[in-house]
Amino acid sequence: MKNELEIIIVRVLQKDVTEEEMRIFSSWFYASEENKNLFFQMKQIFDNRKENLPADERFDVDAGWNRLRKKLHESAVQNKSVAAPKTILRLNRWMIAVAAVFIGLIAVGSILFYAKTNQSDLWVEVRTEFRDEPKLIELHDGSTVQLNASSVLKYPKKFKKNQREVYLDGEALFDVVKAEKSPFLVRGGKQVIRVLGTRFSVMNYSEDVYSVTTLISGKVSLETFDEDNNPDQRIVMNPDQQLRFNKHTGQVTLNDVDAAEAASWVNGTYAFYNEPLELITERLEKYYGVNIVIPDEFSRNEKYTGKFTSKQQIAEIIKIINFEDQFHTHFRGDTIVLQRNN
The missing domain is CATH 3.55.50.30 (Phage tail protein beta-alpha-beta fold)
Incomplete structure (x- = not known):
């Protein structure tokens, strides 16, 4: 049943689960607080595996997933109610609906906290809906982010000493506090933006053809990746420059612009x-x-x-x-x- 439970959890994370599979998942999920925590950790790993991470970080993520699989096997053995469909704890439709809504809130809630694999850090996920006004977010280091409509920002509640890292799917204006020994990385799709301290705007929705980065002050380095997630191009930008990246063709266009006007969406x-x-x-x-x-x-x-x-x-x-x-x-x-x- 180990493999069956793992497959069902992945389907839940992919939002492609049948009612019977939701019954199995709900039985396991509500069986203990340990199972709930394990699911949150697996969701964090699952989300990270979808990102374009460097090879060494992908290795850590995969290793973390394998560790959680072992814990999941132990959980399935202890929780006999998940051993086979015939022995599933009977849940009425109300309980299944609650589970479905709860999982939905994990995916689309406004602000979410969940544990990383080592449980030493907490991550926050902020989502905005269409027609939302820009949402102001203050990060642990004092940097601020204004998140535009239909966007998702993921960031740790507390940054590591030697690196500050966030994930963006959408549009945001960053005001990054300068820290010489702690670069600030904005990851999203096929690009990574690296800065020390600066003000810049990024529009990078995962489903869009183009991503657009506009530098208002300071300096940033933007790296793009090919279809195999190998580094492709690295461009250094100066203030009042805008970089347009076609994610389908890999074409990069760098133009001089009025950066303040380009970021006027915040108003x-x-x-x-x-x-x-x-x-x-x-x-x-x-x-x-x-x-x-x-x-x-x-x-x-x-x-x-x-x-x-x-x-x-x-x-x-x-x-x-x-x-x-x-x-x-x-x-x-x-x-x-x-x-x-x-």
Whole structure:
């Protein structure tokens, strides 16, 4: 049953679990506080395995997962109620619903605390929803982060002495306190940003084609990775520069910009200068909670310049984008189609 329980827990973490598997999981989860703590630790390892970590850190994560698998085996042996479906502790639908909601809160809650493998540190996960105002977060070292809508930030409650590290899936403005012996790393997808002390904005949603990093002050080094997670390019940025990274092609573009204007989203203003329409619509999707479809590649790559504010409605912004009537627009629920006119 060891392997069966492990498979079920992984499916729970992947949010792809049947009702019968949820019964088995719920029986095991509620059996003891030790099982609950073990699940939290496995979730932390599971989340880390999805990140693009350096080889040595991936080794540590995999080793941690294997240690937890052994603990899980011991737990399954002790908890005979999980030994086979016929001997499962009977849980009514209310209990299963509570378990499902509880697991859901682990995935989408606003602020979560959970133990790392060695239990010496606590990690915090902050999530924002679409149309949320920027959320101000203060880190242990005094650095601050303003987290934009539809974003996720993971960070330790207390940084290690020789390294400060956070994970971002979304958009955020960082004000990093300078510490010569403790670099600050922002990990996300196929890139890592390394700084000592600086102010910069990052837009890096895992599902988007582009990531955009804008440096306001100080200096940062940005490293990209290829499909096999091997280091690909390393670029050093100076103030008032913006780096655009195409995660599909690996292409990197570095431009001079008005960095303060590029980061004006913290005040509710979104500015674009000569940027692909696809990048602009990706940002609109995150803020307004819509899905914007542009069927032809030419239109997706066409460059636009302009501004919109968070107080405007999405229909008004689409109308501004379509100022030349170059598109036939279709609004279907939360989906917007921009079909190029021939």
